[in-house]
Amino acid sequence: MNTHAKPSKLIKGATGDFEVVIGMEIHAQVTSRSKLFSGASTVFGNEPNANVSLVDAAMPGMLPVINEECVAQAIRTGLGLEAQINLRSVFDRKNYFYPDLPQGYQISQYKSPIVGEGVVIVDVSPTEQIEVGIERLHLEQDAGKSLHDQSATESFVDLNRSGVALMEIVSKPDMRSSDEARAYVTKLRTILRYIGSCDGNMEQGSLRADVNVSVRRPGEPLGTRCEIKNVNSIRFIAQAIEVEARRQIGIIEDGGKIDQETRLFDPVRGETRSMRSKEEAHDYRYFPDPDLLPLEFDQDYVDALKAELPELPDAKKARFIKDYGLPAYDAGVLVADKETADYYEAAVKFGGASRDAKLVANWISGDVAAYANTQGLSVAQTHIRPGQIAGIVDLIADGTISGKIAKDVLAIIIAEDKDRVSGSLSAIEGSDTAAMSGSVSDPRAIVEARGMKQVTDTGAIAAAVDAIIAANPDKVAQAQAKPSMLGWFVGQVMKETGGKANPQAVNELLKSKLGI
Amino acid sequence: MSVDQATVRRIAHLARIKVSDEDVPHLQEELNAILNFVEELASVDVDGVEPMTSVMPMPMKKRRDEVTEGSIAKDIVANAPASEDHFFVVPKVVE
Amino acid sequence: MTDLTDLTLAEARDALAKKKISALDLANAQIAQIERARALNAFVTETPDVARAMAIESDARIARGEAGPLEGMPLGIKDLYCTAGVQTTAGSHILEGFTPAYESTVSANLWRDGAVMLGKLNLDEFAMGSSNETSYFGPVISPWRRQGANAALVPGGSSGGSSAAVAAHLCFGATATDTGGSIRQPAAFTGTVGIKPTYGRCSRWGIVAFASSLDQAGPIARTVRDAAILLRSMAGHDPKDTTSVNVPVPDYEAAVGRSIKGMKIGIPKEYRLDGMSPEIEKLWDQGIAWMKEAGASIVEISLPHTRYALPAYYIVAPAEASSNLARYDGVRYGLRVPGKDIADMYESTRAAGFGKEVRRRIMIGTYVLSAGYYDAYYVRAQKIRTLIKRDFELAFADGVDAILTPATPSAAFGLGEKGSTDPVEMYLNDIFTVTVNMAGLPGIAVPAGTSSEGLPLGLQVIGRAFDEETLFAVAGAIEQAAPKVAPPPKWWAVGE
Ligand SMILES: [Mg+2]
Numbered sequence A: 001m002n003t004h005a006k007p008s009k010l011i012k013g014a015t016g017d018f019e020v021v022i023g024m025e026i027h028a029q030v031t032s033r034s035k036l037f038s039g040a041s042t043v044f045g046n047e048p049n050a051n052v053s054l055v056d057a058a059m060p061g062m063l064p065v066i067n068e069e070c071v072a073q074a075i076r077t078g079l080g081l082e083a084q085i086n087l088r089s090v091f092d093r094k095n096y097f098y099p100d101l102p103q104g105y106q107i108s109q110y111k112s113p114i115v116g117e118g119v120v121i122v123d124v125s126p127t128e129q130i131e132v133g134i135e136r137l138h139l140e141q142d143a144g145k146s147l148h149d150q151s152a153t154e155s156f157v158d159l160n161r162s163g164v165a166l167m168e169i170v171s172k173p174d175m176r177s178s179d180e181a182r183a184y185v186t187k188l189r190t191i192l193r194y195i196g197s198c199d200g201n202m203e204q205g206s207l208r209a210d211v212n213v214s215v216r217r218p219g220e221p222l223g224t225r226c227e228i229k230n231v232n233s234i235r236f237i238a239q240a241i242e243v244e245a246r247r248q249i250g251i252i253e254d255g256g257k258i259d260q261e262t263r264l265f266d267p268v269r270g271e272t273r274s275m276r277s278k279e280e281a282h283d284y285r286y287f288p289d290p291d292l293l294p295l296e297f298d299q300d301y302v303d304a305l306k307a308e309l310p311e312l313p314d315a316k317k318a319r320f321i322k323d324y325g326l327p328a329y330d331a332g333v334l335v336a337d338k339e340t341a342d343y344y345e346a347a348v349k350f351g352g353a354s355r356d357a358k359l360v361a362n363w364i365s366g367d368v369a370a371y372a373n374t375q376g377l378s379v380a381q382t383h384i385r386p387g388q389i390a391g392i393v394d395l396i397a398d399g400t401i402s403g404k405i406a407k408d409v410l411a412i413i414i415a416e417d418k419d420r421v422s423g424s425l426s427a428i429e430g431s432d433t434a435a436m437s438g439s440v441s442d443p444r445a446i447v448e449a450r451g452m453k454q455v456t457d458t459g460a461i462a463a464a465v466d467a468i469i470a471a472n473p474d475k476v477a478q479a480q481a482k483p484s485m486l487g488w489f490v491g492q493v494m495k496e497t498g499g500k501a502n503p504q505a506v507n508e509l510l511k512s513k514l515g516i
Numbered sequence B: 001m002s003v004d005q006a007t008v009r010r011i012a013h014l015a016r017i018k019v020s021d022e023d024v025p026h027l028q029e030e031l032n033a034i035l036n037f038v039e040e041l042a043s044v045d046v047d048g049v050e051p052m053t054s055v056m057p058m059p060m061k062k063r064r065d066e067v068t069e070g071s072i073a074k075d076i077v078a079n080a081p082a083s084e085d086h087f088f089v090v091p092k093v094v095e
Numbered sequence C: 001m002t003d004l005t006d007l008t009l010a011e012a013r014d015a016l017a018k019k020k021i022s023a024l025d026l027a028n029a030q031i032a033q034i035e036r037a038r039a040l041n042a043f044v045t046e047t048p049d050v051a052r053a054m055a056i057e058s059d060a061r062i063a064r065g066e067a068g069p070l071e072g073m074p075l076g077i078k079d080l081y082c083t084a085g086v087q088t089t090a091g092s093h094i095l096e097g098f099t100p101a102y103e104s105t106v107s108a109n110l111w112r113d114g115a116v117m118l119g120k121l122n123l124d125e126f127a128m129g130s131s132n133e134t135s136y137f138g139p140v141i142s143p144w145r146r147q148g149a150n151a152a153l154v155p156g157g158s159s160g161g162s163s164a165a166v167a168a169h170l171c172f173g174a175t176a177t178d179t180g181g182s183i184r185q186p187a188a189f190t191g192t193v194g195i196k197p198t199y200g201r202c203s204r205w206g207i208v209a210f211a212s213s214l215d216q217a218g219p220i221a222r223t224v225r226d227a228a229i230l231l232r233s234m235a236g237h238d239p240k241d242t243t244s245v246n247v248p249v250p251d252y253e254a255a256v257g258r259s260i261k262g263m264k265i266g267i268p269k270e271y272r273l274d275g276m277s278p279e280i281e282k283l284w285d286q287g288i289a290w291m292k293e294a295g296a297s298i299v300e301i302s303l304p305h306t307r308y309a310l311p312a313y314y315i316v317a318p319a320e321a322s323s324n325l326a327r328y329d330g331v332r333y334g335l336r337v338p339g340k341d342i343a344d345m346y347e348s349t350r351a352a353g354f355g356k357e358v359r360r361r362i363m364i365g366t367y368v369l370s371a372g373y374y375d376a377y378y379v380r381a382q383k384i385r386t387l388i389k390r391d392f393e394l395a396f397a398d399g400v401d402a403i404l405t406p407a408t409p410s411a412a413f414g415l416g417e418k419g420s421t422d423p424v425e426m427y428l429n430d431i432f433t434v435t436v437n438m439a440g441l442p443g444i445a446v447p448a449g450t451s452s453e454g455l456p457l458g459l460q461v462i463g464r465a466f467d468e469e470t471l472f473a474v475a476g477a478i479e480q481a482a483p484k485v486a487p488p489p490k491w492w493a494v495g496e
């Protein structure tokens, strides 16, 4: 994959072009009520050591028992990554000492992971798609948390996260720019969220990336890579790659050599730096955990999980293109967030009617998304209900209002409903009834009540046209010489009619009356 | 196979056990006695033999995804040499 | 009745059921014996108050007609079993003072059935040893002495506190654990009965781990019947232990006294070691003769990988131990020795907290798992384990019902006599017992005679997985046939 360097992705150095090669290990927290090997809660932000069982604190004689839901989540995710599901996998111990690692080892999967090779299709831009290979996915325990800034001489250890299930998703080194890396993580997060196996919340650490970066001159073999640990936002991932690639190019151009090492990205200083303290020669002494048996299940179990999987983003996108005639890019934008996609479909199908699916897409990806942005919400989280968008589109379609008036209607909905409806995702389901039952404003009612209806009565429009023509003989002459003046007349008529005149009717009448 | 003194020190550090200089020679001797004892295993033909992974072959039991434990922070830190506000306290860790 | 503590557990149970005695009588009698026997150093922690309180509850349940199968039976608990609210040390300085808030499944099963806790029994540190000399709390002294000698002997290990306490009548039975022979070898050294059940028969939950794939709980008792009674209560499926097996627990006591007529007893030729003591050889031949007299047929069998079991064990067990003992780091419980930084704290704590033998095994285990050596040592040893298990499977597939071997290569030895220069000398104690752990099979040690010096000697019976009943039947037949040996004189008893 990606064997030929793409010229557009190359980074210019002082001595020529460089290609950056990126692979990623993503740690995704598995969505589950309890931990991977204990019955303690996974809820974020509890009191110190409140979510800790005897097993999580590695009390003497404690034994792990695996959480079946975490296994199911890993399989679902593997299926979502089009990956090989291994019917037999093994849990190993990774041995090292650290205060937030109570057992003195992390239970992980080393030689035999639950999920093998797969692939993720990534839209980098409206015109560019790449495939990123998945090397493997394995289940492992999260560590606890050490707080170092509470005291000058001591660290405080909280084991609430200790033992929470993580999926480590390892990509192949298939990315060639920070944009590709950004798009990959975004897409991966979308898939995880569709499946419901990880909430993708990077601020709470549900998704962390270890980014492997190397550079080479085009056509050369892979360079020495550095691993940037624990980058916790998509923006930082892109920044870290940029600065790390620049750093490595600088060293190579100065005749230096890249040391394989673990580095940390400092977003404040905008640089990566070596984690010397972690560089001590590691020898993890992996061996199969004798407290656990091999993890085995049959194909029927996998098939049953597969049958219950929701429609995944790629399939949804293909269906949107096919069923709703959307351009690929528009479809891609809508399916990037599952709730937005559901919202879109609810609007398209609202009330069982059929309506212009492309127009609905434009409204949602345009005005609604813009409003959502200003509120820091997703489309579905806003108080604007799919039924209201359907209503607006229907009003335009049957000629009741113009597209311009439609924007006013939306503005009224935004202003009026703000306090009446609090945005809730479940309201999508209830939108059929809720949108028109009086709990939110009905666009048609707004138009009626405020007299915003488009004037299609040609008599009324003709009167306005006549009045404008009579009042502006000089402009009439100009227009007849220069037909582009027509716009001025249209504007005047729209002003006269309070914007309600059907623009097409105004156009036609003006043309015939002006004789142009 | 046998270990030299540098290896003894390396292993001791991996295992986080402090060894004094005078400990090293006799530790080396004892470890080599054990390694010598297990040496004959090298002669066993193990071609095509699966390493034992479960003593009694059976499917691995699984837990239901339920919160059944926790909210015992007091018990969790009760035996700790140092704790504060239900945190374990350790000498400062430099990252 | 001379002394209540000279009853067997079965006799005491029956006397209690007939209300001839009370549970409090039994507890008090044992507490008195324990207090007089401190010279044996069998207990790390005595819990007389707990014992009396539990006994009073037992008497109340008996009065209400709610007695459990072990109602009122005073027992000792190996200090490797976590006991709620009672210090649990594993015989180690690093866990001194550790008081768990939880109870091991096996000990909880005993309390559920009405047993009474006398205290926590001494053991080799983290169960690593064959003589109980590695305990931080000092060695246990065997109640046995060589004829006409006063030299202190070892009670075997690692369950040396258990074997000594049972042999000295300080309790009616004791819990023990067996990773390479730690139930059977001390039982053989002290003239008691010890059974290591099939791996997975008893829950490991709440028992301080030594080597997870080898550790198994079991009882040490004075008779085969007592061992059967205890195991029935200890055994059973535990959802908290993934390796605990969900199969029904039979009434083992019913198997004691069952005829072995027609059984096929295997005699593994590889257990006839070069330079084997004639005494042990004679004991084994005697056992074979008893089997024939009881109507069993004897077949020679081959377990060709036997000689590799002990070396393979000394890779697998230390490897698992090196990882299992990583949690003793001075952060959450137990000893902490301050250091200039966290790494220094770890290293100082573990150097001071672990004894010599434990440190040695952690280091060997660390080495055999380390990069470049893992395949050559650990993986190879686990493959050899597969071969050892296969040897047994083939023998059992040929129709062998049980296998008879010596339990130990010698009688008990003196304190400080072995292993001080070469650790391997001590390891050889487990030569007959360790194969059983490697294969996960059940094995029982039963007294079968005495040495020329008057010390107990034991035979071992090995069975199919989950067929402990056959072991109890065969061991019962040996017990029947063997000459009765008087308990050791109570030379330790003060105030008698
Ligand atoms: Mg990693």
Ligand SMILES: [Zn+2]
Pocket: A027, A140, A168
């Ligand atoms: Zn990981």
